[in-house]
Amino acid sequence: MKIICLVKYVPNVEDIKYDYEENVLIRDNVKLILNPDDAAAVAYSLKAKEVNPDLSIEVLTMGPKSVRPFVEDLLRRNVNKATIISDPAFAGSDTYATSKILASYLKEKEYDCILTGSKSLDGDTAHVPAQLGELLSLNQMSNIISIDQDSFNEKSAIIEVESGDKTLTYRMSFPAILSFRKETGYELPYIKYENMSLDVSDKLNFISNEELQLDEDMIGLKGSLTRVANTYNKNFKEKNKIVVKNDDQGIDYVYSFLKKKGFV
Amino acid sequence: MSVIEKEQEVVENLVDLLSEEQVNTNNEDLYEASVDRYKKYAFARNALDVPQPVAIVYPNSSDEVSKLLQFCNEERINVIPRSGDTSTEGGLENWKDITVIIDAENLNRIVDIDTYNMQATVQAGVPLEELEDELREKGFTTGHSPQSKPVAKMGGLVATRSIGQLSTLYGGIEDMVIGLECVFPDGHISKIKNVPRRAGGPDIRHIAIGNEGTLCYITEVTVKIFKHYPENNKFYGYLTEDIETGIKVLREVMVNGYRPSVARAYSEEDAKQHFYHFSKDKCVLILMAEGPENIVEATGEAVEEAVDKFSDGIIEEVDSELIENWFNNLNWSQQDIEDEYEGMKENDSHAGFTTEISADWGTIPIIYNNVMERIKNEFPRAHELTLLGGHSSHSYINGTNLYFVYNYEINCAPEDELRVYHHPIHKIIVEETLKHGGSMCHHHGIGKYRSQWTKEEHGSAYYMLEKLKEVFDPNGIMNYGSIYPKEDGIKKYIKKEE
Ligand SMILES: Cc1cc2nc3c(=O)[nH]c(=O)nc-3n(C[C@H](O)[C@H](O)[C@H](O)COP(=O)(O)OP(=O)(O)OC[C@H]3O[C@@H](n4cnc5c(N)ncnc54)[C@H](O)[C@@H]3O)c2cc1C
Numbered sequence: 001m002k003i004i005c006l007v008k009y010v011p012n013v014e015d016i017k018y019d020y021e022e023n024v025l026i027r028d029n030v031k032l033i034l035n036p037d038d039a040a041a042v043a044y045s046l047k048a049k050e051v052n053p054d055l056s057i058e059v060l061t062m063g064p065k066s067v068r069p070f071v072e073d074l075l076r077r078n079v080n081k082a083t084i085i086s087d088p089a090f091a092g093s094d095t096y097a098t099s100k101i102l103a104s105y106l107k108e109k110e111y112d113c114i115l116t117g118s119k120s121l122d123g124d125t126a127h128v129p130a131q132l133g134e135l136l137s138l139n140q141m142s143n144i145i146s147i148d149q150d151s152f153n154e155k156s157a158i159i160e161v162e163s164g165d166k167t168l169t170y171r172m173s174f175p176a177i178l179s180f181r182k183e184t185g186y187e188l189p190y191i192k193y194e195n196m197s198l199d200v201s202d203k204l205n206f207i208s209n210e211e212l213q214l215d216e217d218m219i220g221l222k223g224s225l226t227r228v229a230n231t232y233n234k235n236f237k238e239k240n241k242i243v244v245k246n247d248d249q250g251i252d253y254v255y256s257f258l259k260k261k262g263f264v
Numbered sequence: 265m266s267v268i269e270k271e272q273e274v275v276e277n278l279v280d281l282l283s284e285e286q287v288n289t290n291n292e293d294l295y296e297a298s299v300d301r302y303k304k305y306a307f308a309r310n311a312l313d314v315p316q317p318v319a320i321v322y323p324n325s326s327d328e329v330s331k332l333l334q335f336c337n338e339e340r341i342n343v344i345p346r347s348g349d350t351s352t353e354g355g356l357e358n359w360k361d362i363t364v365i366i367d368a369e370n371l372n373r374i375v376d377i378d379t380y381n382m383q384a385t386v387q388a389g390v391p392l393e394e395l396e397d398e399l400r401e402k403g404f405t406t407g408h409s410p411q412s413k414p415v416a417k418m419g420g421l422v423a424t425r426s427i428g429q430l431s432t433l434y435g436g437i438e439d440m441v442i443g444l445e446c447v448f449p450d451g452h453i454s455k456i457k458n459v460p461r462r463a464g465g466p467d468i469r470h471i472a473i474g475n476e477g478t479l480c481y482i483t484e485v486t487v488k489i490f491k492h493y494p495e496n497n498k499f500y501g502y503l504t505e506d507i508e509t510g511i512k513v514l515r516e517v518m519v520n521g522y523r524p525s526v527a528r529a530y531s532e533e534d535a536k537q538h539f540y541h542f543s544k545d546k547c548v549l550i551l552m553a554e555g556p557e558n559i560v561e562a563t564g565e566a567v568e569e570a571v572d573k574f575s576d577g578i579i580e581e582v583d584s585e586l587i588e589n590w591f592n593n594l595n596w597s598q599q600d601i602e603d604e605y606e607g608m609k610e611n612d613s614h615a616g617f618t619t620e621i622s623a624d625w626g627t628i629p630i631i632y633n634n635v636m637e638r639i640k641n642e643f644p645r646a647h648e649l650t651l652l653g654g655h656s657s658h659s660y661i662n663g664t665n666l667y668f669v670y671n672y673e674i675n676c677a678p679e680d681e682l683r684v685y686h687h688p689i690h691k692i693i694v695e696e697t698l699k700h701g702g703s704m705c706h707h708h709g710i711g712k713y714r715s716q717w718t719k720e721e722h723g724s725a726y727y728m729l730e731k732l733k734e735v736f737d738p739n740g741i742m743n744y745g746s747i748y749p750k751e752d753g754i755k756k757y758i759k760k761e762e
Contacts, residue, residue: 070647190675190680191676193683196676196680243589245589
């Protein structure tokens with residue numbers, strides 16, 4: 001059985017600062033992290049591989065070459081193969097162009113299913129899995145919160161999906177795209193000590209537009225049909241900063257503040 | 265005799281020597297006593313690899329310490345002295361199958377506070393904070409204020425050559441100890457008398473101060489006390505372009521002959537974790553003047569002059585109230601330590617690690633920059649670093665210390681965390697420091713982890729250190745593996761090659 005895990009490395013939003021004077025987001029020194037929903041998809045795949053060692057997992061990501069050490073760490077966790085689609089020509093792609101680039105790689109591949117996240121921390125649109133489904137003529141399901149391990153095989157899987165305040169159970173026929181939520185609770189395993197610096201370069205593959213041969217009008221800024229009418233940062237007003245001492249007065253202040261806001 | 269039988273026999277003997285209540289064999293306590301904060305994460309995750317001690321014993325007097333040591337010496341039983349249990353470099357970690365922890369808990373008496381002769385005598389198990397509180401009520405202070413003040417105890421503080429945050433004025437513990445009492449493995453009790461100064465041969469206090477439980481057990485210490493003038497305290501804070509500017513200001517103040525009590529320069533990364541509410545992602549410089557009013561005034565002026573001299577690198581002054589607030593809340597209580605343990609149980613993370621070194625003024629920036637460069641380029645897990653920076657917090661006429669701080673995402677099993685993350689970073693810091701003639705251990709001691717480099721640290725003078733061990737602890741029963749390198753332990757418990 002073969003799974004392709006589609007993942008994205010995103011800036012850790014917790015590191016992003018807001019410059020109140022210029023009203024811009026400060027992205028300096030922001031660390032990349034594996035998008036939490038996508039991490040759940042990889043974690044599930046590795047768990048399934050534990051039960052079924054013949055299962056093969058390929059991780060596919062599109063992004064800058066600097067994601068390499070993070071991708072290598074997935075290979076060190078027992079992922080079989082990884083592909084990084086990276087080319088300056090792809091920079092600025094909207095979700096539609098991104099889906100086309102990913103689809104052009106995926107359409108040549110064989111797999112039983114594609115596992116990915118439901119949405120990314122940074123874009124938050126949840127477009128890509130659905131668009132890929134469309135482009136590859138695959139069924140796609142978002143917001144998966146668990147997969148019944150026993151039912152997971154080449155043909156189908158029984159999945160639980162969060163839908164509003166309900167949890168729905170489906171059987172999905174494969175091939176299909178299954179999009180996870182980080183709330184699944186599936187966690188990436190530790191990297192074994194002896195594998196911490198393992199050379200995994202032979203399992204890592206870089207793909208650029210030289211291989212994909214996509215028309216320049218289809219990709220990057222040019223190929224992005226999304227027209228942004230206007231972008232603006234939500235203007236946050238700098239709150240009055242009040243620093244209180246760690247004494248009775250300070251504690252009273254914080255307590256009455258929380259009370260006023262209804263937290264206590 | 266099997267190890268279990270031997271253990272039982274040792275416990276019986278200990279009970280005979282002391283009493284049932286003074287011998288603790290509670291399993292949870294023994295698990296806790298098998299390491300210190302160096303293996304804090306593996307401890308919290310139940311992933312320790314070292315043997316548990318056989319018992320923790322609580323002697324009530326120096327004579328009982330003497331009896332215990334004699335017994336262990338005759339039976340060749342490893343002894344680890346313990347006081348406040350805040351050790352950070354493996355000083356309390358156990359590497360032997362049969363080990364007894366001698367805990368100073370019952371040596372808890374403040375013997376004398378002599379405000380005329382400006383000295384206080386306490387037993388080893390008196391928490392520093394308890395002594396300090398008593399003194400403050402009388403208008404005095406020890407001047408010793410390590411961040412672990414609420415938990416650390418006097419015996420341990422002396423045994424590790426600890427230093428407090430006001431050291432630039434009051435000095436390290438070695439400048440404060442007037443006399444002490446200690447017990448050697450053969451049971452001999454030595455009392456070093458309390459005099460202002462003498463030329464009676466080498467200063468033998470220094471055999472006990474900083475011995476980390478490898479030569480003798482400290483039972484009692486007499487320290488200097490100082491008049492306390494908290495009402496005169498003045499705080500100064502600045503944002504600086506780089507840590508070098510901060511260090512230059514510190515040097516200027518010091519070499520001009522002034523002694524601020526707090527004198528600290530932070531890198532921007534380190535500043536961010538302590539002063540997120542005002543640091544604006546810049547480096548931070550902090551000074552505090554204390555003492556009699558005219559000295560505070562003069563010190564304050566000297567600080568301002570030094571800041572003026574390097575004004576090119578100074579971005580802005582910080583409201584002194586913010587610095588005062590920080591100062592009033594910077595110590596770690598037992599609760600803080602326990603909260604960190606709780607956090608480590610639930611998350612694959614901890615509050616970070618530190619490595620403290622020292623060197624002369626000219627060398628410190630070189631070490632800092634080389635270390636930063638090498639970690640970023642050579643550390644294989646650099647992409648997982650969540651914090652890398654440092655600060656200088658103890659200054660002297662000829663140089664200063666550097667406290668490197670670092671933290672990372674942990675993506676390996678708890679038992680591998682040190683090998684994967686802390687060790688490679690620490691190794692770079694130690695290598696760069698020793699290469700440039702600095703000291704790899706400014707104030708946390710050598711413990712077990714840094715014993716790999718003790719010989720390099722001391723060079724040809726290691727001869728003197730080695731002879732002390734041969735004479736005072738010929739059977740090697742005192743804190744096996746601390747300070748004095750032991751290849752088997754280093755391989756098994758640090759490098760995990762077995
Ligand atoms: C949160 C935190 C903050 C810290 N801040 C500072 C700081 O600002 N400055 C600083 O210098 N250190 C600091 N430390 C390190 C630590 O607090 C010091 O090393 C302290 O001196 C240890 O004292 P203790 O009583 O806890 O000793 P323990 O941890 O019990 O023992 C430390 C070492 O001394 C030996 N020892 C203990 N008692 C005796 C004795 N009676 N006779 C002979 N040997 C003995 C032990 O075998 C061990 O090797 C900090 C630690 C923590 C956890």
